[in-house]
Amino acid sequence: MEQKEFDIKNIKLKIEKKKNETLKNLEERYKDCSIEELQKSLRIQNKESVEIIFISKRIKELEEKSIVEKYKTLLASSSSSSSYNEIEKDVSPKIKEILIKNSLLKNNSAISPSTSTTATTTTDTSASLSFGGKAIVLPSNQPTTLSKSLRKTDVSLSDTKKIKMDITTDNTINIIWQDANNYSSNDWVALYNYKDALPGNYVSNTWYWASRHTDGKVETGVTYDANRTQQVRYYNGQNDLISEYTIKSQCWVDIHGDLENPLQVNWPNASTAGSNDIIAIHNSRFGEPTDVSNAIGQCYANKNDGEWISNITNCGLPYYAVYWSKIDGGKYISQACSKPLPLVDRKLAMGEYFNELTPNFPSVSAFYDSRSIDEKDYIMITPNEVNDPEATVGYSAKAANGIVLSSYTGSYEGMLYYWGTYCSYDNETGKFYIRQQTCALEYKKWITDNYSKLKDRKVRKLVLPGSHDSATYYINQSSPKAPDAESYKYPDYLLTPWSKTQNCSVYKQLCSGVRYFDLRVARLKDKLYIIHNFYSDSVKNVLNDIFKYVSENKNEVIILHWSHLYLVDDDNKLLMKMIIDKLGNYMSNSNKGTDVKVGDLAGSAIICIYDDFLNPLGGGLNGGGSGGKRPDTDIRDPRFWDPSVLSSEYETSRYHNFESVLNFLKSRINVPKRKVFYVYQAILTIEFSIAFFGHDLESWTVEHRNKFNQFFNDLETYAAPTNIIMTDFVTYYPLTSYCIRRNTLEFSDN
Secondary structure, eight states, X not given: OOXXXXXXXXXXXXXXXXXXXXXXXXXXXXXXXXXXXXXXXHTSSOOOHHHHHHHHHHHHHHHHHXXXXXXXXXXXHOOSHHHHHHHHHHSOHHHHHHHHHTTSSOOSSOOSOOOOTTOEEEEESSGGGEXXXXXXXXXXXXXXXXOSXXXXXXXXXXXXXXXXXXXXXXXXXXXXXXXXXXXXXXXXXXXXXXXXXXXXXXXXXXXXXXXXOTTSEEEEEEEOOTXXXXXXXXXXXXOOEEEXXXXXXXXXXXXXXOTTSEEEEEOSOGGGSOTTOEEEEEEOSSSSOOOGGGOSEEEETTSGGGEEEEEEEOOSSOEEXXXXXEOGGGOXXXXXXXXXXXXXXXXXXXXXXXXXXXXXXXXXXXXXXXXXXOTTOEEEEESSOOSOTTXXXXXXXXXXXXXXXXXXXXXXXXXXXXXXXEEEEETTTTEEEEEEEEEGGGGTTHHHHTHHHHTXXXXXXXXXXXXXXXXXXXXXXXXXXXXXXXXOOSOHHHXXXXXXXXXXXXXXXXXXXXXXXXXXXXXXXXXXXXXXXXXXXXXXXXXXXXXXXXXXXXXXXXXEEEEEEEOOHHHHHHHHHHHHHHHGXXXXXXXXXXXXXXXXXXXXXXXXXXXXXXXXXXXXXXXXXXXXXXXXXXXOOTTEEOGGGEEOOOOOOSSXXXXXXXXXXXXXXXXXXXXXXXXXEESOOOOOOGGGTTOOHHHHHHHHHHHHHHHHHHHHHTTOOOOEEEESSGGGSOHXXXXXXXXXXXXXXX
């Protein structure tokens, strides 16, 4: 895990520098090219959209320059106003616009879309269903607005001048209009390949004088492209629109691809697509892309038979696919845009991690899903919430590989107040944005915050975060060995890294939203301690942590599971007395049973399960020889719940690995309906093999965190009955936010 600072300003400068260098290189490469050379280069389909746009603009500039020079000479040699007028009348609207712009003609009639109410408008949405005997195939999963009827809006003045587009059997476009013999001297028709084109922006070489086609028909020779909106128009000499006819684009585009896999795009009618039309992939957080030059990948639309497997890996960003059509002057317009892929939840969580940077104290750290990270993603860790993605220095999420370590160290409560902020880059706007934020204290009273939704829910149907061997945070190489480790014959230095299962105190875990605690106890000298192969924190400190929390949050349901009690009878009695003395006022009565609801526990929300059947020391209260049934003479405080109210199965193969644990968890999903509290143990229960030497549980948890998160998602996807999810290093997972989401969905208890 490399902690690599992410210099945001420097990254933005590099991006801008790269763009400028690209344009400079293009300028140098094409500066001396003629129009013919540029057009030839444009036909070679191996260019990015930036280069195509540059060449197209260059061609337009040279064409305009050529037109200006030609007519400047003609107008200079014209000796009379009649010659001037002839030139003005005879040139096409496009040329006329260029001459006006360069002050060679007077602007007597502006070339712009007419707002006159005299035009006849016809829109054909069905014509593209079949042209030239060719069916336009639409995918079954794509929405379509095709209609069998034409939408027509006829306005009174020009009923006799209705214009229409005819698609021939060889898929070319003819322009047809009525009453062709009745025309004004400067009436004209043209073909357009996008709806809102200005009059002068018609398809090249498709402008015609109406007076020269008295049969009311022009064969344009242009191939019909179903992926474009195409339009024919009839104008008078003053450039008033008289009639128009539109066939809407039937284009669509779809993008898909799982996280870590290549993005794939599909679109229709590739065989008739324009030679410079582009299928582009965009990363756009703030809406549909508007500029083809911001694409992060592209291919030509007339290639690949309408299916493109890109070389862009899905990094969980909001990717769009857009079908871009090239129009006049090298500009591109969007013919179709896909829905965006959803932003992937990066499973951001805040916790503490011991490392070489802070060997004596844990480092406040951010944990996240490290699969397929974009190289511009970064994470900030700050003492306060930030709203500016450039507020402070961040750390590269790709380099850190799942865990970002800060220079901050965790005090008794300190970790709770730090914020983790995950940021990503939007290629469309060229800006970074805050993608996800979290702070442990957000979840301090999550049940209370959602009480109206949860009060009538049975506790065994709540989804609760739990911690395995909850108070082992003090275990280190100098910790004394506990009685539960006597069966292990390995040196302490090998066993210790697999015995510590949590870094955060019980109080911090409670404030982070954890609601189930696995607590194991043994005596050391004159005190009772929490154990897991080694002695950790004292029972007294753990009870103080719980008391501090519940005295502030009386309605937060907490399950304490006391088990694996290496205690003789007197120590059992002592432990129960310590629990009652400290927490008795907040403990619920066991007669409420496993159908107890959240609202039934108001003010006494601790369910304390006391499991002394798993006591290897035997005798007395542990019921030794009783076959799992406590003797009738065993009368205890009713605030201690019997261990039979909880089921907590675990994977039992000789040598555990992630796959065996996961397979076991999956096997428990479809068990018959449970009537007790149930624990999913998403942990590595240690049985040593050579594979564990030189490793530790903490790094193993970080390594497999993504896979466990995926399992939790599967539980949600398939609505699997889930009660308690218990993990090692519980704060490394966004488990509380996951539980809140599942609990607040409006599922009934049935």
